[in-house]
Amino acid sequence: MTRRVLEVDDLDPQRIGRVVERAEAWKSDPSAVPKVLAGCGAVLMFEKPSARTRVSTEMAVSTLGGHPIYVRGDEVGLDDRESVEDVGRTFAAYAAVIAARVSSHRTLERMCSVVDVPVVNLLSDRAHPCQALADLLTVHEHFGGVEGRRVAFVGDGNNVASSLAFTAALAGFELAIASPPGYELDLDVLERARNLGGVVAQLNDPSDAVRGADVVYTDVWTSMGDEAERDERRRAFAAYTVDAALMREAEPDAIFLHCLPAHRGEEVAAEVIDGPHARVWPQAENRMHAARALLVDVLEAS
Numbered sequence: 001m002t003r004r005v006l007e008v009d010d011l012d013p014q015r016i017g018r019v020v021e022r023a024e025a026w027k028s029d030p031s032a033v034p035k036v037l038a039g040c041g042a043v044l045m046f047e048k049p050s051a052r053t054r055v056s057t058e059m060a061v062s063t064l065g066g067h068p069i070y071v072r073g074d075e076v077g078l079d080d081r082e083s084v085e086d087v088g089r090t091f092a093a094y095a096a097v098i099a100a101r102v103s104s105h106r107t108l109e110r111m112c113s114v115v116d117v118p119v120v121n122l123l124s125d126r127a128h129p130c131q132a133l134a135d136l137l138t139v140h141e142h143f144g145g146v147e148g149r150r151v152a153f154v155g156d157g158n159n160v161a162s163s164l165a166f167t168a169a170l171a172g173f174e175l176a177i178a179s180p181p182g183y184e185l186d187l188d189v190l191e192r193a194r195n196l197g198g199v200v201a202q203l204n205d206p207s208d209a210v211r212g213a214d215v216v217y218t219d220v221w222t223s224m225g226d227e228a229e230r231d232e233r234r235r236a237f238a239a240y241t242v243d244a245a246l247m248r249e250a251e252p253d254a255i256f257l258h259c260l261p262a263h264r265g266e267e268v269a270a271e272v273i274d275g276p277h278a279r280v281w282p283q284a285e286n287r288m289h290a291a292r293a294l295l296v297d298v299l300e301a302s
Helices: 013-028 052-063 084-094 105-112 129-143 159-171 187-195 206-210 227-236 280-301
Strands: 041-046 067-072 097-101 119-123 150-154 174-178 200-203 215-218 255-258
Touching: 013 129, 013 159, 013 280, 041 052, 041 084, 052 067, 052 119, 052 129, 052 280, 084 097, 084 105, 097 105, 097 280, 105 119, 119 129, 119 280, 129 159, 129 255, 129 280, 150 159, 150 206, 159 174, 159 187, 159 200, 174 206, 187 200, 200 206, 255 280
Parallel strands: 041 067, 041 097, 097 119, 150 174, 150 215, 174 200, 215 255
Antiparallel strands: none
């Protein structure tokens, strides 16, 4: 089994199922959480700031008996003060696992090439696997399973959408992504997900994606690092707000998800994210439960 999880497809259906099963069980019974990091440290490196990712991962490490060590990117000066490889070697000398939220996916790949401890992607420009696992857990909890469900993602074909595509392929749900022309999911990701057996559709009309969906999901129109494109993106995504009218296209018992932070009045209407369909806060809580189960999985693989 691979010790690195840089994207969801570093896992397989059996491992994903085990992560979700354990996350749900340990959420129900915290006393059963194994102390696999007792006496060990976990380096959490953040080139990009975060609220949910930092708190959820620190708590995951702590409840596994370990010591979370938060490191900002500017503290180590990647490829300025020290090379990525040298930083990785240093972290691996002290810690049982490295988890990192980075600007470039290549940073994680370079670190993996020189260390002998597990490496987990907390977010990169290409992928957000821990978020996707939390999303999977949330849908599983609500519906009692995910196989055969239809998930509609409305918005940018970004790192969140990419990880959802691989999750759909490995967990057995259908995914429809609606994006404006020019903002679709990368064709390489779409092809790889379909080659894994995924039923993944890339559409332009939000109504076509949402119609009959069990889950409606969106993300911000302008991700961190794309701020210079904010005005252009607002124009491109103007017809992609998830509002009450769009939610009525979904199944009557459909739920709404958002990976947060949310901008009410842009990608989602307040009546939706604060309404009865929303499962956003259980989804946010599940970031910790999913991260904890994933850390146990990669540590077992090592």
